[in-house]
Amino acid sequence: MRKLLALSFVALLMVASLPAVSACETEAARILNGQLPSPTGISPNKDDSIRETVRISGIGQEVARTQLWMVLMGANLTERQIADEIDRAMIENGSNPDWPSFETIVASGANGAIPHGDPDNAGAGPKQVMVGDIVVVDLGARVNDWVSDITRTYAVGGTTNATIIKAYNAVYDAQNLTFPLIEAGTPAWSLDDIARAHIEQEGFGEYFIHSLGHGFGVCVHEPPLLSGGNDDPLFGLSYNQQPLAVYDAITIEPGIYLDGWFGIRIEDDFLVNQEDHEFLSEIIPRDLDWFMIYPDAYNASDFPGLGDNTPPGESSMLPAPIGIIEIITLFGLAAWRKLMGEDDVELV
Secondary structure, three states: OHHHHHHHHHHHHHHHHOOOOHHHHHHHHHHHOOOOOOOOOOOOOHHHHHHHHHHHHHHHHHHHHHHHHHHHOOOOOEHHHHHHHHHHHHHHOOOOOOOOOOOOEEEEHHHHHOOOOOOOOOOOOOOEOOOOOEEEEEEOOEEOOEEOOEEEEEEEOOOOOHHHHHHHHHHHHHHHHHHHHOOOOOEHHHHHHHHHHHHHHOOOHHHOOOOOEEEOOOOOOEEEEEOOOOOEOOOOEOOOOOEOOOOOEEEEOOEEEEOOOEEEEOEEEEEEOOOOEEEHHHHOOOOHHHHEEOHHHOOHHHOOOHHHHOOOOOOOOOOOOOOHHHHHHHHHHHHHHHHHOOOOOOOO
16 A cells, blocks of 8 residues: 555656646546556656657658558558558557557548548548548657657659649758757747748748647657747647757657648657757658659568558458469369360359
């Protein structure tokens, strides 16, 4: 009993130490329910743990892109099925299976114009992903209490639509403009202003509907808020005038959302350090070529068992390989049918 009381007291202390934002309510609730992230409190190896979460997130994005390629090749997959496959892969590669960073978002087509995807299904619902969809994939892993938060956007089958391509380039370039200024002492709001000015210049200002980014750590949304001066209910954070500080972990995630049509967001993770910053998610491609998914993006031979990823109850989109014995047998069967006058019999 004394041990239980002691653990409860530690839990309350941990709750009190968590950032007071709505995005941390899930973590706080888990602690209050006795599901402590670490028996001894928050693990100290923050930077190395976050680096590992980014590595795992890269695997998650690769799985997402491969799943979307499967859609292009004829597989019937829903947002939820793709999200579940992403989660499975990240857990297999070391992400905490019991305490996710957040619910993986797979938002296709018009759902992508909602920043956090299908609101009735935790960001990934029953909508079937279709060829031609623009798909926003927002995911994160958790290692030793610490999280990542990385978004990529994909065009299933590519696109030649000028508006979509211009929007993607606007988001990509807005990110790049902010990167050189990520260092201790830079006012967080100034990064938002730079990115927002570029997106406005490209004609999409009214469609960039949230702040440029946010801090993260134990919670996926923590101070500082990279905002030009407004509260941001999307991130559950309030505007603050503090500059970036050494050891901050932040996201840069401009987005453009055209209601009822598509959304585009690219989100990357950074550690602010003594020199300037560490671009953690640079290892995950984000350029226009990565955005476009064409039939030649992957070869089935490069992904052993790729056909096995088809949801239960559905046949694989990839035909089984035919060997020389099967070919000889088929020719022999055809010759026999010809000889017996049964060439009009339908093979079952």
